[in-house]
Amino acid sequence: MRVNLFGTLVASTALALTTTVAATAQQTGAGQGSNGQGQGWRGRGMGFPGGGRGVLGSVTEVAADHYTIKTDNGETYTVHFSVNTRIMKEPAGRRQGGGGDAEGGQRSTPQVLKSTDIKVGDFITAGGEVDAAAKSIGAVFIAQIDPERAKQIREMEANFGKTWLAGRITAIDGTTITIEGAMDHTPHSIMVDENTSFHQRRDSITLADIKPGEQLRAEGAVKGGAFLATTVNAMEPQNRGEGSPQAPASQPKPQ
Template sequence: MRALIGLVLVGSMSLAMHAQDAPAGDAPQGGQRQGRRGGFGGGNGVGGTVTAISDTVLNLKSEAGEAYTVDLTANTRLMKDRQPVKTSDIKVGDTVMAMGMQEPGKHEIHAAMVAVMTPEQAAQMKAREKEMRESLGKTLIAGRITKIDDVKITVMRPDNVEQVIVVDENTSFRKGGGGRGMGAGMGMSGGGAASDTPPAGESITLADVKVGESVTGRGALKGGVFVPTTLTIMEPRRPRPDGASAPPPSAQQ
């Protein structure tokens, strides 16, 4: 279920970044980490309490009690109260969400973004996680595509349940678009309610969808089968030499 939590974090952080973006002229000087604008589709996320922080490393403990190392670079975007901040503004005991590329098999993330959460934001994230857990497979779908058979798509969900969904003439397909696409696809708006905003990204067709890709979407059960109204293929982030994650191509257009 940790993967499910990660998906919620990715969507929440992407939405938070777009909500918190400030003009470049408002950024604090002296050590400010300048991040790239754009979505975070395809990355990994973890949330928890800060146990230690330096200019290059943030240590946190997840709600499950697991210790994570978050690597910070000059390209890591740090946000707090809708403003870019420095590492000195993040304190031990703060609740944060960190998002980026995770080292395979390790509790280590090369962070593209770290956001300090208020108690209200943390509560909203938990509510979204609960909503997603209850809605997964009913009004929401997320996971990795394992098989495509005509209009039937088999998805391995984050809770390790394999589900066959069926697309129809009313299903719209998108690719990329970063977190906004995911947030809309998963029915999450800034306030946690379902959003009718069309997902961002490139319009594609069923023929463009491939086995192995990660997908999110919303829809409804029809005759016991999930039929998506929107289906978004999440683009993986491309690693950069400095260890941070570059936005997918569609996010840079």
């Protein structure tokens, strides 16, 4: 997934971060602040909860107030940070897809880093406000990830819409669930049948238990031009009944 495709995080995330993005973003709460709320990624990486733009790449330069990174497609981005930027290291052992929490897995705590802990050659993902023309991002959140995890993220991106989907439910019509994709912010239809299993964290649920506004992750395959889910994991929105299923619990305080 290229920089101009992720309308597009998390890390997402995260979700990424999901998921996720993202995956990383789900752990850190990135994307829920005032920078990037309700927007999408502009780089490689998982969508953040509440929306959030971001980039993923290898660090080529470290400075006092920014990093320079190179994305997979060879573009160079400047990642600006300040004392308000959250910098951390993603915990080891995260399962691909970041579904550990939704599937009952144990969640690890990210390690807080100093800006000087990031070195040339490290892989980082950053979420914040992207200036696509200037190829820069004002980072709210930066996470250092290991090369194996970066490889997993690339594989996840390549398989989005093929073997898995994630996003916010916008409609349910019979056995068709429509979501706003966490990675591309476009509509996707998910078909379910009698063989589809439904879960919410560790609990088994049914299609009737899933409501518009909730987040879900589905795994399956494309059959006959439609995405048929074998498993669906649903997550209740944090602030149900407050008018915005993805509204942050609190806004960051001015420094």
